[in-house]
Amino acid sequence: MTIFSIIMAATWLIAGVCVLMVGIKAGQGTLAKNKLIGIRTPELLASEEAWFKGHKAASPYLKISSVPLFIGGIICLFADDDLIGWVSIPVVVLLTIMILISSKKAHSSIK
Template structure:
């Protein structure tokens, strides 16, 4: 049961991070995300000017949104998997399911965030 609880905790942290990522994507798509060195798609091209930042982050917002939603779904399912032992599922299978969902969610997010960064770079270069 301890492995499942640790996994649920890790999945909950991933869920919170994914919700933050969703908020960033929404702010980027609306243009409300101002140039900064903390959140957003921060590359040499997007940080070059306020215009490049706005254009680049708008261009990457859709893929960032997709990354966040997929990660929210995966991490939510991982948290819910913690309830499987109540249905008679073994603890080893529960821990494995949680670990697989966490890894898949992270992989999903990373792939889409890379795609978003590439789109943001292209758009920022064109705006410069």
């Protein structure tokens, strides 16, 4: 375990916690409309009702989005420095796909 693997593991794990917390707060209906966090599309920002309804629908997918981050963080603890980049690619791809799916679910719920 090197300092690089520790930094990457901490980065992925902290990001996973942040994404999970957004998913939990969205599901509880406590994710207030803001300028930084959440699915920030014109449709969801149009009203408070759209914001809460869309995020509630996207909540399960947002929570699942944290899983690749946690897995990537754990793998980084045990992987050689040469493999960490290869671990990061599927983590980012899976995260992006899950976020896009959650955005689509949010939009379909407000239509």
